[in-house]
Amino acid sequence: MIPIKVLVPSGVLGLGFDLEALNNGLKNNPDIISIDGGSTDSGPYSLGSGTSKYSRAAIKAEWKSLMIAREKANVPLVIGSCGTCGTNGMVDWMENITIELAEELNQNIKIAKLYCQQEKNFIKKNFQLSKIYPLNPAPMLNDQLIEEMTNIVALAGAEQIQECINTRAEIILAGRTTDTAIISALPLMKGADPGSSWHGAKVVECGALCSTNPTSGVVMVEFDKTGFTVEPMSKNAFCTSETVAAHMLYENADPYILHEPGGYMDVTYSNYYNIDKKKVRVEGAKWHLSKQYCVKLEGAKIAGYQTSLLVLLRDKKYVENVKKWTDKLLKFLKKEINERMDIDTSEYSLEFRHIGLNSILGELEKNIRSPLEVGVLCLITSKNQLSTEIAKLINPFLLHFPLSSYEELPTFAFPFSPVHSDRGCVYEFVLNHILELDNPMDAFQIETSEV
Amino acid sequence: MLTLGEKVRKIRSKNAGPFWITIDIFCGNKKIYKEVCKKLKNSEIINLLMISEQQLKRFEIDDLNVIKFSFPRKIIQGDIFDRDMHGAQLAVLLSEMKF
Numbered sequence: 001m002i003p004i005k006v007l008v009p010s011g012v013l014g015l016g017f018d019l020e021a022l023n024n025g026l027k028n029n030p031d032i033i034s035i036d037g038g039s040t041d042s043g044p045y046s047l048g049s050g051t052s053k054y055s056r057a058a059i060k061a062e063w064k065s066l067m068i069a070r071e072k073a074n075v076p077l078v079i080g081s082c083g084t085c086g087t088n089g090m091v092d093w094m095e096n097i098t099i100e101l102a103e104e105l106n107q108n109i110k111i112a113k114l115y116c117q118q119e120k121n122f123i124k125k126n127f128q129l130s131k132i133y134p135l136n137p138a139p140m141l142n143d144q145l146i147e148e149m150t151n152i153v154a155l156a157g158a159e160q161i162q163e164c165i166n167t168r169a170e171i172i173l174a175g176r177t178t179d180t181a182i183i184s185a186l187p188l189m190k191g192a193d194p195g196s197s198w199h200g201a202k203v204v205e206c207g208a209l210c211s212t213n214p215t216s217g218v219v220m221v222e223f224d225k226t227g228f229t230v231e232p233m234s235k236n237a238f239c240t241s242e243t244v245a246a247h248m249l250y251e252n253a254d255p256y257i258l259h260e261p262g263g264y265m266d267v268t269y270s271n272y273y274n275i276d277k278k279k280v281r282v283e284g285a286k287w288h289l290s291k292q293y294c295v296k297l298e299g300a301k302i303a304g305y306q307t308s309l310l311v312l313l314r315d316k317k318y319v320e321n322v323k324k325w326t327d328k329l330l331k332f333l334k335k336e337i338n339e340r341m342d343i344d345t346s347e348y349s350l351e352f353r354h355i356g357l358n359s360i361l362g363e364l365e366k367n368i369r370s371p372l373e374v375g376v377l378c379l380i381t382s383k384n385q386l387s388t389e390i391a392k393l394i395n396p397f398l399l400h401f402p403l404s405s406y407e408e409l410p411t412f413a414f415p416f417s418p419v420h421s422d423r424g425c426v427y428e429f430v431l432n433h434i435l436e437l438d439n440p441m442d443a444f445q446i447e448t449s450e451v
Numbered sequence: 452m453l454t455l456g457e458k459v460r461k462i463r464s465k466n467a468g469p470f471w472i473t474i475d476i477f478c479g480n481k482k483i484y485k486e487v488c489k490k491l492k493n494s495e496i497i498n499l500l501m502i503s504e505q506q507l508k509r510f511e512i513d514d515l516n517v518i519k520f521s522f523p524r525k526i527i528q529g530d531i532f533d534r535d536m537h538g539a540q541l542a543v544l545l546s547e548m549k550f
Contacts, residue, residue, distance in 0.1 A: 042535050135470075137470055246477075252467055252469040254510070255512055303530070361534070361544065364499070364544060379531070381531045408485070429470075432468075
């Protein structure tokens with residue numbers, strides 16, 4: 001086979017990349033340009049609300065550079081997990097940006113869109129047919145929970161991206177995909193070693209994070225019948241056998257195994273060595289085909305409506321007794337909320353976090369010392385939209401609540417007006433499951449258009 | 452007495468998807484790696500993270516001089532009770548361990 005070169009401009013669209021490095025990449029004649037557009041790493045809000053984490057302006061500016069690069073190289077440009085979460089709405093959002101840019105750049109292009117969002121009825125049907133399996137750990141699934149989810153996506157693998165490549169589209173806008181599939185799809189199609197196709201894709205899925213200069217972004221990976229070679233495109237970046245091997249550790253619970261649609265890769269017996277001071281050669285990864293073709297599901301539902309308040313304490317007595325103060329205040333407030341608003345404690349959650357003591361590690365904190373000042377973050381999450389009203393009830397007590405009834409009313413520091421901040425709707429991840437498919441395209445649709 | 456963080460080159464923690472956290476201890480060289488492998492007991496990690504023994508996965512990666520721990524999150528990423536969405540500050544607990 002002729003080796004296949006995949007140019008990866010960065011770990012994700014929206015994070016920025018070195019333009020000079022991108023141009024170096026183009027000079028090396030890539031066969032495809034692949035970039036990731038999303039992740040669950042920023043939490044459930046993106047999937048729950050079906051919105052992008054990055055600003056449209058940042059996405060458009062970077063996508064413009066890549067559309068220009070694609071035209072120069074005359075090869076397909078693929079983005080996976082459009083708009084962070086990869087819902088259908090975000091694929092269309094990305095198409096909209098692409099159409100605007102095509103007009104601005106005077107480009108005529110064929111676009112293929114891969115839709116990965118799942119209908120609730122389709123998920124319910126598969127759940128009833130026992131074609132959905134929990135991973136460890138997984139929330140307990142039932143029809144009601146499926147009904148409550150705002151968005152459900154399935155992660156596409158190499159097969160679905162290959163279907164898009166087969167349409168001969170110049171730009172492929174994919175919904176939720178595995179980070180690796182947009183990179184492994186073409187080399188797998190062209191007969192590269194399967195284990196190495198996935199392994200190489202995993203190594204470069206975060207762009208230049210596998211090199212000595214992560215922020216430079218751009219890397220090229222070349223696949224062939226026995227392995228892959230990875231090289232950063234910035235003149236200030238180098239790959240070493242250690243930087244490349246270490247990337248298997250990153251965001252991976254198991255440093256040797258990576259599950260993908262259709263099987264898993266095992267890098268236990270991989271060898272890494274420097275060809276020169278920039279390039280690393282890797283061979284030896286194994287691909288294990290699974291008996292059943294499965295794709296991973298992601299889903300989010302509304303966790304509630306959230307309002308926060310922040311009060312700052314500098315008074316020594318209160319700083320030293322802050323835990324006691326908030327325990328007492330919490331008990332008092334629950335009673336007040338029940339009596340004055342007729343809201344039962346089961347309808348909301350009220351939590352105090354002590355910034356300066358253990359607000360990050362909570363009960364795991366081993367090193368609590370009395371600080372000079374302490375911030376008390378009050379979080380209210382309610383099932384209905386009552387969190388703002390609860391916050392308003394809490395406000396005066398947060399300002400004046402005394403430790404004992406024998407003292408004058410204290411007054412603490414509020415840094416904001418209004419004191420409360422409405423955080424709106426908050427979401428939670430509720431799926432860590434896989435879906436069995438007879439045919440890889442059964443849960444996915446492709447649409448093409450020309451602009 | 453040194454802390455584990457002072458002994459090794461780097462300790463980092465991060466989500467491995469919304470349901471898991473993984474911690475990598477980069478020892479820096481073979482001598483320190485072997486020492487840490489020998490002395491760092493799973494029971495200490497379990498106590499530190501307040502998880503059960505069955506939940507902890509331990510990997511010793513000789514080629515990289517890395518010891519890796521992975522375990523399921525007690526609170527799913529981004530849940531209303533989650534305090535650190537990326538799990539990246541958890542590494543401090545291991546760094547400050549007496550070694």
